[in-house]
Amino acid sequence: MELWDALAGLGTAAREAVLAERCLAASVEGDGTAVSLGLREAALLRSFAGAFGARLRCLDDCPACGSRVAAELSIPDLIAVQEAAxxxxxxxxxxxxxxxxxxxxxxxxxxxxxxxxxxxxxxxxxxxxxxxxxxxxxxxxxxxxxxxxxxxxxxxxxxxDPLAAAEVALSCPDCGETWRCGLDAAALFAARLDAWAKRTLWEVHHLAMRYGWREADILAMAPQRREAYLLMDVP
Ligand SMILES: [Zn+2]
Structure with missing residues (x-):
């Protein structure tokens, strides 16, 4: 939540730079700015996996028919490609x-x-x-x-430095078109963090209204416990 606050109000480039910097600081010893672009992507993916799990969902529009197409990627597999280089x-x-x-x-x-x-x-x-x-x-x-x-x-x-310009192979289930789209770990991380933070604030809002609990106490709860309270019938 603190990271989400730090990214608020920043433009796309600045937001992704801050995100990359934080992830590098968490995974690399010394000066993160000297790290290759591929290793920077790997650090972002590692932090993403730590926060949201090892699957990465990539979305793009089919260039032929415009359908929204999704691909599921394994973060450990992506990192392994970089580590083998x-x-x-x-x-x-x-x-x-x-x-x-x-x-x-x-x-x-x-x-x-x-x-x-x-x-x-x-x-x-x-x-x-x-x-x-x-x-x-x-x-x-x-x-x-x-x-x-x-x-x-x-x-x-x-x-x-394979992750520096990694691409994902996509194929459209509606028209059969195949194409490649760039994999931008910082953009995916920022979007996922934003969705998570908004959902979490919605939960805080409803639990605080219902029980009068403090924000810090609600945030300290395990997500499944917050969800269990939210599912309870209100008398
Ligand atoms: Zn298509």
């Missing part, structure tokens, strides 16, 4: 290029989000992640990488 840095050798890189972090993403256009944002992200480039022709900066090499590097980073 290498740590946080690596080296790529391609056509004479040798590039040392690290995986992008939440801090890099924040900087890139402030860029005026998409191309500049991509450049910022690339410069932040490349540590060193060597090529037989001499010194080359991150912004002068040929497109093919830059794409190969982006693909490599995506493979090594």
């Amino acid at each position: 290498p740590a946080c840095s690596g080296r790529m050798d391609l056509d004479g290029w040798r590039i040392s890189y690290r995986l992008p972090t939440g801090e890099d993403l924040k900087e890139a989000a402030e860029a005026s256009d998409e191309e500049t944002a991509e450049q910022i992200l690339r410069s932040a992640t490349i540590r060193q480039i060597s090529h037989p022709d001499g010194e080359i900066s991150a912004s002068d990488l040929p497109d093919g090499v830059a794409e190969a590097l982006a693909e490599r980073i995506e493979r090594e």
Whole structure:
């Protein structure tokens, strides 16, 4: 409930940043801002599972017929994919290029989000992640990488940090269309937290009206006990 209060009034981006920060603080030692985007998603999913259970429900509209389609995901399975990927840095050798890189972090993403256009944002992200480039022709900066090499590097980073840009495969039961939608753990967490907090406040309101109990005492009760009281007949 305290977390819900902290998120109130914030825009989408700020709300998700606060949520990610809290989840990282709970699961990572040291500075959470240096953690890769995939590990940040894993921390959000872990906290989500701790609060609401290990199943994640993902909703999207069918692009062909507009039907609402849901997919149920297992959070432990998603986290296992991330944990099986290498740590946080690596080296790529391609056509004479040798590039040392690290995986992008939440801090890099924040900087890139402030860029005026998409191309500049991509450049910022690339410069932040490349540590060193060597090529037989001499010194080359991150912004002068040929497109093919830059794409190969982006693909490599995506493979090594799978939850950073995770996608869910969906298929429509009404028309058979299949497509993929992005998995945004922070947005799903924020929506679920909001629904939970509103339901809990509704329970507090009704129990306080009926029995005159204090909010803190009602919140301290196990959810099933609150529900049992709410189901009792009022004389
Ligand atoms: Zn459809």
